Amino acid sequence: MNRLNVGISIGDINGIGPEIILKTFADSRMTEFCTPVIFANVKLISFFKKQFNLQGINVHGIDDVAKIVEGKINLVNVWSEATEVNFGKEDSKAGEYAIRSLKASVKALKDQAIDVLVTAPIHKKNIQSSTFSFPGHTDFLAQELDGEALMFMVTDSLKVGLITDHVPVKDVSSKITPALIKQKVFKMHDSLVKDFGVRKPKIAVLGINPHSGDDGVIGNEDQEVMIPTLDELRAAGKLVFGPYAADAFFGSGNYKNFDAVLAAYHDQGLIPFKTLSFGEGVNYTAGLSHVRTSPDHGVAYDIAGKGIADESSFKKALFEAISIHRKREEYAALTADVLKKQKRAR
Template identity: 40%
Template sequence: MSPKIAVTIGDINGIGPEVALKAVVKKSVLSVCDPFIIAPFKLVNIYSPFLGIKLHVMENEDDFERGKNLANIYPMREFKNVKITLGQPSKISGQIAGESIEIAVEMCLNGKASAVCTSPVSKKSLNLAGFNFPGQTEMIAHLSNSKRYLMMFINNKIKLALATIHIPLSKVSKTITHELLAEKIEILIETLKKDFLINSPSIAVLGLNPHAGEDGLIGDEEKKIIKPVIEKFSAKNFKIDGPFSADGFFGEKKFKNYDAILSMYHDQGLIPVKLIDFYNTVNFSAGLNIVRTSPDHGTAYDIAGRLIANEKSMVQAIILSAKIYKNRANFNE
C-alpha cells in the first residue's frame, strides 16, 4: 500500500499553497506515495486555476484519486472573512497554518496518515494565532507527545543535524552541555539506523569555536564538553570523530567521509548545506513519534502570489517522508 502523506497548507500569505499544489501532482511524488493537502478548499481553489491544477475534495483519508495535474484536498473547516495579505504575517494565516498542522499530526497518530510534510509557515503568524512555539519542529514535538527530537537537513550529498536550533547565538554556548550533546548523538545514531537503514553509522561532530577552540586558546567548550562526549561514545565502539573546525571540515569536503554531521548551531550547519544543494535539501525532524519533513526554505514573502516559487525542495520533502516511513516499517519487521 502506498504511504499516505499529509501535506499542510502552510502560510497562505507566502508560497506554501503554491509549492504544495505544484509538488503533490508531480509524477516523482505520485510514484512513491499518495499525498494530500490539508487546507480550506476555497483557499487552494484560488491558486489551482492559475497553476492548471484540478482539485479533488476528499471525503475521508481513503478517498484518494489519481489523474493528470490532479491534487487531492483534505478539507479543513472554512474560515469566514479570510483576507489574504500576500507577503505579510497575520493572525488568520497563522490560525489556518496551525490548525492544518494539528490535523496532520492527529491523522498520523491515529494511523490515518503515514507521515506529515509541512509547508513553510511564519513563526510570527503562528504566535499571533496563539501557537506559542519557536518553530514547527517544537510544535509538532508537543502535539505528538515526543520527548526528544533532532532537526536534520538532508540531500543526496549530506545529512546534517543541529545540536541547537532556534536560539540566539549568544545563548548557544550555555545551551551546549554534556547531556544535550549525548542526547542529540543518541537520536542521530538511532535515526541513521532506523530511518536510513545504516547499520553502523559514522558521525562527524563539529566544534563550537573557531579552529575548534585551538586546544583551549579560543574557548574551552571543545575540551570540557564536546570531546569528552565523543570519547564516551567512541568507548562504546560507535564511529564518531571530532570535534572538527567547521571551516576546514567543509572546505576540504570531509563531510563526504561520514554518514552524518552534528553541527553546534543553526548557521554553522545550514550555510554549507544550502550551498551544497539549496533546492533539493529537506528538513527532517528525527526522533519524533511520527515522520515529519518539510522543505528547507521559508515563506518567501517577497515572491508570494507571483507563481514563480521553486517546488523542488517540497517535492523532495514529500518523497523523503514516504521513504522514511517505509524504512521504519522495514526496520521494525
C-alpha cells in the first residue's frame, strides 16, 4: 500500500509533545509505514533533537505542504521567529504556537495534503485567546470538519465514548437529552462498523446517576430520559444495553461483553479507561469526515524536558490513525461494490 501522509501538530512546546514525537521517529522503520509531516519550526525541532540527544533523526524542512517528500520526516515551517522553550511552565505563548500548528495541520487535512492527523497534547488553559475559545481539540475539530464529533477512547480490547465530554459536572444532567443520547449512540455504532470492522456492534450505556438512579431514589434522569431513549433505540434495531450502574461495571469485567461503552460524562468513562489502559490507549475523534487521533495523556509538565517521557501512546495513536483510515477505505470499497452489484442485477 502507498504510505499515508500523517500530519502531526506539535502540541504544547513546554510539555512532552515534541519529545514523544521525535522519539517515535527515532526508529527509522516508522517511515516505512507512513510519511510524517510535522507542523512546527525547523530551529525548534533542532533544539529538541539536541535536548533529547536525538541528533540522528534527519528532518526535511519545507515551507509548503506541496513539497512533502514521501518516506522522509517532513517539517512544515509554520512560523519563522525564534521560539523560547520553558519546560514545565504554563505559558500563553506556548499555547499560541500549539494552536498555530493545529490550525495549519487541520487546513492541510481539509486540503487533502495529509491523510490523517495525530495531535500532540495541549494545555487547555494556555490555548485560550480571543481567536481560540474551545476547551480542547475535539470541539475545534467538530467545527472545522464535517460530521458530529464523538470523543472515543480506544484500545484493542476496550472502547469508551462519551455522551458529554468537556462539560462541568454541575451541567451534565441538563445537557443529556434524548436527542444527544441518540446522536452519540448512532455515531458510536457507525464508527464501530466503518472504522473498526464490527459487523453488529453491541453497545453498553452507563447510567447518569449513582446506581442508575435506583428507580428514582437518587435522581430521576435515568428513569425519565435514559431508559425511554434506550428503549427507542432498541426498537429501532440497535443492540444497545443498559443503563448500567457505573461503579461496578468495569470492576466486574462486564465491559468485556460489549464492543464499546458509552459513558454519561467525562470522568465516568475516562477514569476507568485510563486506569485499565493508561499508556496503551488512543483518543480518537470519531464521527468526522477525517481521522484524528492523539495519545491518551496530557502535557505532563512534571517530566517535561527530562528525556523520560514514554512515546508508546503517541506511537499507538499514529498506528491507530493509519488503521482507521484503511478500514474506512475498505468499508467504502465494499459498500460501493454492493451498490454496483445491485445496479447490475436490475
